[in-house]
Amino acid sequence: MAATRQQGQSFGLFLVGLTATCAGIYEVSSGIGKIGLALGLVVLAVSLLQFFRIKPLEGEIANGVQPAGMKAIGVLITVGGWLLALFGLHLVSGVGGRMLFAILGLAVSLVGVVFILPAACNKNAIWKA
Amino acid sequence: MIKTLPHKFLLAATLVLSFSGLVHAQTAVADKELKAGAAAAPSTATLAAGDPGGSATGTISDVPVSDSKAGVTVTDVGNQVGQNKIAINFVWTLITGFLVMFMQAGFAMVEAGLCRVKNANHTYMMNFTVYACGLLAYWLIGFAIQMGGAAGNGNLGGLQPLNGEHVISLFGKTWGVWGTQGLFLSGHTYDVGVMVIFLFEMVFMDTALTIVTGACAERWKFLTFCVSSVLMGAFTYPIFGNWAWGGGWLAALGTNLGLGKGYCDFAGSGVVHAVGGLTALAVALIIGPRIGKFNRDGSPNAIIGHDISAVLIGCFILAFGWFGFNPGSTLGASAAGNLRIGSIAVNTMLAGCTGTFGALIFMWITKGKPDASMAGNGLLAGLVAITAPSGFVNTVGAAIIGAIAGVLVCLSVAFVESRMKVDDPVGAISVHGTCGLWGVLSVGLFADGKSNYGGSWNGVTGSVTGLFYGDASQLAAQIIGIGTLVGFVFSFSFVLNWLLEIFLGHRVSAESELEGLDLPEMGQLGYPEFVMKPEPAFLHLESAAAAAAVA
Numbered sequence: 089m090a091a092t093r094q095q096g097q098s099f100g101l102f103l104v105g106l107t108a109t110c111a112g113i114y115e116v117s118s119g120i121g122k123i124g125l126a127l128g129l130v131v132l133a134v135s136l137l138q139f140f141r142i143k144p145l146e147g148e149i150a151n152g153v154q155p156a157g158m159k160a161i162g163v164l165i166t167v168g169g170w171l172l173a174l175f176g177l178h179l180v181s182g183v184g185g186r187m188l189f190a191i192l193g194l195a196v197s198l199v200g201v202v203f204i205l206p207a208a209c210n211k212n213a214i215w216k217a
Numbered sequence: 218m219i220k221t222l223p224h225k226f227l228l229a230a231t232l233v234l235s236f237s238g239l240v241h242a243q244t245a246v247a248d249k250e251l252k253a254g255a256a257a258a259p260s261t262a263t264l265a266a267g268d269p270g271g272s273a274t275g276t277i278s279d280v281p282v283s284d285s286k287a288g289v290t291v292t293d294v295g296n297q298v299g300q301n302k303i304a305i306n307f308v309w310t311l312i313t314g315f316l317v318m319f320m321q322a323g324f325a326m327v328e329a330g331l332c333r334v335k336n337a338n339h340t341y342m343m344n345f346t347v348y349a350c351g352l353l354a355y356w357l358i359g360f361a362i363q364m365g366g367a368a369g370n371g372n373l374g375g376l377q378p379l380n381g382e383h384v385i386s387l388f389g390k391t392w393g394v395w396g397t398q399g400l401f402l403s404g405h406t407y408d409v410g411v412m413v414i415f416l417f418e419m420v421f422m423d424t425a426l427t428i429v430t431g432a433c434a435e436r437w438k439f440l441t442f443c444v445s446s447v448l449m450g451a452f453t454y455p456i457f458g459n460w461a462w463g464g465g466w467l468a469a470l471g472t473n474l475g476l477g478k479g480y481c482d483f484a485g486s487g488v489v490h491a492v493g494g495l496t497a498l499a500v501a502l503i504i505g506p507r508i509g510k511f512n513r514d515g516s517p518n519a520i521i522g523h524d525i526s527a528v529l530i531g532c533f534i535l536a537f538g539w540f541g542f543n544p545g546s547t548l549g550a551s552a553a554g555n556l557r558i559g560s561i562a563v564n565t566m567l568a569g570c571t572g573t574f575g576a577l578i579f580m581w582i583t584k585g586k587p588d589a590s591m592a593g594n595g596l597l598a599g600l601v602a603i604t605a606p607s608g609f610v611n612t613v614g615a616a617i618i619g620a621i622a623g624v625l626v627c628l629s630v631a632f633v634e635s636r637m638k639v640d641d642p643v644g645a646i647s648v649h650g651t652c653g654l655w656g657v658l659s660v661g662l663f664a665d666g667k668s669n670y671g672g673s674w675n676g677v678t679g680s681v682t683g684l685f686y687g688d689a690s691q692l693a694a695q696i697i698g699i700g701t702l703v704g705f706v707f708s709f710s711f712v713l714n715w716l717l718e719i720f721l722g723h724r725v726s727a728e729s730e731l732e733g734l735d736l737p738e739m740g741q742l743g744y745p746e747f748v749m750k751p752e753p754a755f756l757h758l759e760s761a762a763a764a765a766a767v768a
Contacts, residue, residue, distance in 0.1 A: 090729055090737030095440045102444060103353070106451070110357040114400040139444075139721045146438070147726035151505035159715065163708050170704020173697055177474060178388045186476065187693040190700055197704040201498070205711070206637040209502040213638070215511035 092145070098138040105131030152212025162204035169197030244291065251277065251289045306372045306549030307409075309558075310417050313545025317420040320538030321348055321427060326531030327597075328431040329743075331522035331590060331643045333752075335733020336435045337743030343430040343437070347446050351423040354450030358400055359422065360415055363455035365396020366464040367414070371671065372549035374410040382464045390473040392466035395459050417545065418462075421489050422454050424542075428493030431643035432501045433723070435520075436508075436730050439738045441721045445500065448713055454492055457706050461488045467701060470694045471677040477691030479675040480698040481664070483561075484546035486605030486656025491702045494650020498639065499711040504723045506640030508730055509756035517634045518755050520642065525589050532593040539565050539600050543607040553671035557608065564607045565600065568619030572599015575623020583627075590644075591627060597648045598626035602656040606663055608670070609681040614663035621659075622652045654699050659683075661692030731756075 105128050112125025169192075176189020210216075258278040259268075268274045280297045282289050325344035332340045351359075366382020368375065381397035399406045402415060426446050433442070460467040461482050471479035482488050511517055522528065543565045544558040576595020580588040599619030603610075606618060629647035633639050639646065666682035674681050682688040717723065724730075729737040736742060 090725075091439055091740070099440055099443055103447070106354075106447065107357060110400055113358065114403065136720050139440075140719075143720070143722045146722055146724075147728060149722070149724040150436075150508045150727040150730060151724050154503070159711075163711055166704055166711075167708045168704075170700055170708075173700040173704070177697070183476070183690045183693050186474075187689070187696060190693060190696040194696065194700040194703060197700060197707075201703060201707055202637060205502055206639060209505070210638050213505060213511070214508065215506065215513060215515070217513075 092142070094138070094142045094145075098135055098142065101131060101138060102135040105129070105133075105135050150214050152214060152216075154209050155211055158208035158211065159205065162200045162208055164200075165204060166197045166200030169193045169195070169200065172196055247291050248288075251291065251294065255289050302549075302551045303372075303374050303410075305551040306555070307413050309550040309555075310373065310413050310545060310548050313541035314417040314420050316538045316541025317417075317424065317545065318348075318538075320420075320424060320535050320542070321345075323531045323534030323538060324424075324427045324431070326527040326534065327593065328434055328531075328643050330524040330527030330531060331431075332434050333520065333733070334523040334744060334747055334749065335735055335742075337523065337735065338739045338741055339439065339734035339743075340430070340434050341743065342439070342739055343434070343442055344427055346439075346443065347427045347430060348423055350443055350446040351426045351450035352419055354447045355419050355422055355455070356401065356415075357451065359451045359455040360402070360418065361397060361399035361455075362395045362452070363422075363458035364414060364418060364463045365398040366393060366459070367396065367462070368464075370410075370414070370548060372547070372551075372553060372555070373413055376408075376410050376414060378406045378408045378411055379414075382459075390469075392469060392473070393459065393464045394466065395456060396463050414548070417548070418458070421485055421542075422450055422458070424485075425454050425489045425493035425496075426450055428490070428645050428649045429497045429500055431645035432497035432641045433504050434642045435734065436504060436724050437500075438721070438723060438725050439734075441717055441723045444721060445714060445717055445723075448717075449496060449710070453496060453706065453710055453713065454488075456709070457492055457702070458488050460701070461698070467694075467698055468675045470697060471675050475690065476694040476697070477661070477688055478673075478677045478679070478681050478694075480694050481609065481660050481674065481681050481691070482605045482657060482698070483608035483660075484543045484604045486601060486603075486653045487698055487702055489653075490601045490604060490649040491653030491657065491699075492706055494646050494648070494653050495702060495707040496710040496714075497641070498633075498646045498650055499707055500714050500723065501639050501641055501646065502711070503714050503718050506638070507642070508727065509753075510640045511638060512755070515638060517640075518753075520756070522590065522642075528590055528593050532596050535597060536569055536600060539569070539604075543604060546608065547670070554669045557668060557670075560612075561607045563612060564610060564615035565603055567612055567615045568599040568603030568607075568622070569596050570599070571616045571619035572596055572602070572623035572626075575599070575620045575625075576627055577623075579624050579627045591630075594626050594630070594644045594648050595623040598622040598652040601649055601652040602659060604653075605656040606660045609660060609664035609668050609683075611665050611667065614659075614665065618656070618659045618663060622655055625655055626652055654702065657695050657699050657702070658692075661695035664688075664691060 108124055109128030112121050112128050115121025173190045173193025177186055254277045258276040259273040280289050280293055282293050325341050329337050329340040364379055368377050368380040370376045379398050382393045383395050383397055384391045384393050426449050459465040461480055467480035469479055470476040544561045547555045547558055549555045573596045577587050577592045580591045599622045602618050602622035603615055626647050629651040630644050633646050662683045662685055664681040664683035666680045666686050668680050684692045
């Protein structure tokens with residue numbers, strides 16, 4: 089497929105939904121704001137469903153299926169490293185200790201970013217065919 | 218001696234009356250001088266004769282008076298001085314913001330030049346449209362999230378309407394998480410100072426968004442690019458932006474935990490470039506490499522861009538715009554240490570220069586030729602790396618930071634391509650991600666403690682000082698910032714775009730990719746009169762058939 093009228097309509101609806109949602113948030117203390125927020129979220133949901141409906145029309149793409157489980161593990165490890173660094177801020181009080189925890193946490197995150205996620209995303213890469 | 222209470226009272230009253238009389242006398246003298254000055258100012262008749270030398274234009278007569286009967290007073294003059302300070306800072310911030318906006322043209326040329334002819338329209342259009350996508354999202358909600366609690370900037374009049382920061386209490390301290398004021402720039406945020414800071418911050422945000430288009434060029438569906446960019450402008454960028462610049466927890470690491478001056482990022486190596494580069498990595502991982510980029514054994518093929526002149530001219534446009542990016546981040550040219558704008562500009566130039574040399578010489582030695590595209594990337598790497606430390610370092614530090622960035626970008630490009638097997642047509646992940654993180658780290662190393670922006674930074678008294686000048690705690694704060702960029706921002710972007718992959722799909726069809734995105738996605742060729750030559754064998758149709766079979 090390619091760009092189509094349906095894509096344009098869906099994107100237009102998405103922008104309307106986002107605008108209405110933000111307007112609702114802006115006026116959320118009032119009744120009309122709450123209605124606007126609800127309406128905006130509904131329109132956003134409809135636009136996402138539209139996107140989902142027209143997605144298969146794109147046709148075959150040159151990318152293999154990426155294992156969701158492995159990607160989830162990669163993300164969790166990446167976030168986990170960050171949380172380790174934050175936890176270290178509370179656990180120790182000295183600069184040296186906090187720096188050590190920060191470096192350790194960064195190293196854990198990098199394992200996720202540099203090793204696990206690329207391995208997951210390239211597991212069924214087209215060039216391996 | 219005066220011992221009795223009435224006597225003490227009498228003495229105090231005498232002193233007060235004398236002092237107020239002195240002040241009154243001084244005020245009367247000042248007012249008399251002002252009136253004399255006003256009387257001596259060039260008359261209308263004098264000015265009507267013309268003023269070729271400029272000595273008669275701009276006098277005390279131009280000071281607005283609050284009471285025409287009383288004439289010009291000290292209060293009138295004081296008010297005008299205050300207005301002048303704010304006006305100078307407004308003009309400075311806006312003009313530098315305009316320069317940063319022009320960087321969009323530079324990014325467009327660099328990226329399109331490094332892509333193939335058949336994708337030129339699409340690549341240019343992504344860089345063109347990202348401006349609108351980002352601006353809308355930022356106006357709707359992004360600015361509020363990032364800067365909604367940023368009140369207190371004296372350079373722009375205080376920004377007092379931006380007085381809403383959502384905070385959490387943790388470990389006995391208060392930490393800012395996101396802002397709440399400024400949606401649609403309406404209500405009490407319809408304010409002259411808020412407008413200035415909105416424009417300036419918006420063009421920075423757009424720089425981050427446009428970085429992603431480079432890494433995902435030649436196979437990114439235009440629809441998904443639009444949606445992804447809107448969401449990045451609304452949420453991804455503003456969240457980290459708030460933590461670093463908008464009164465959030467990263468900046469408060471100094472006041473809350475005594476870690477230097479908190480996370481310091483003068484103009485955005487982390488906030489802008491690393492956020493953009495890491496998001497680019499996240500999307501590039503999900504979208505996959507271009508057809509023909511890697512061989513079956515995993516070795517990469519070079520897919521040559523179509524216009525190196527556009528690349529190098531684009532780099533110069535970016536370098537020019539960077540004079541707005543870094544010096545403009547003082548948010549003023551008057552008071553509070555803002556006269557460092559010259560130092561910041563020179564630091565920026567120097568780092569770009571040594572970055573160019575770093576990449577050029579590295580490639581010349583290792584590959585035998587001074588590679589043009591890597592030289593351009595070396596310039597950009599130096600500029601990216603100096604962005605965070607530019608306001609805090611001296612010229613020697615700037616030169617070293619740039620040189621290291623120039624070499625680092627070459628190593629990173631090879632690593633990302635050969636080890637991680639991520640396809641990045643323009644090197645955006647390395648230029649902005651890797652060198653952005655290096656820039657953040659270099660603040661903690663090279664900040665020399667000589668800057669003075671109003672006597673404090675992030676609410677901590679003193680100047681930003683790095684490890685080499687005696688403060689290891691600043692380095693700790695920077696590493697926590699790097700950890701947040703890698704651990705949170707990358708993950709947030711990855712999950713967000715993973716959801717977009719489920720709902721929209723990021724990639725165009727194999728058929729569109731081989732044909733070139735210009736016609737299927739944009740409906741028009743970038744260069745309709747060009748005669749296309751056949752592409753190299755590794756990019757031909759059989760590759761696509763095999764690719765489609767796998768999918």
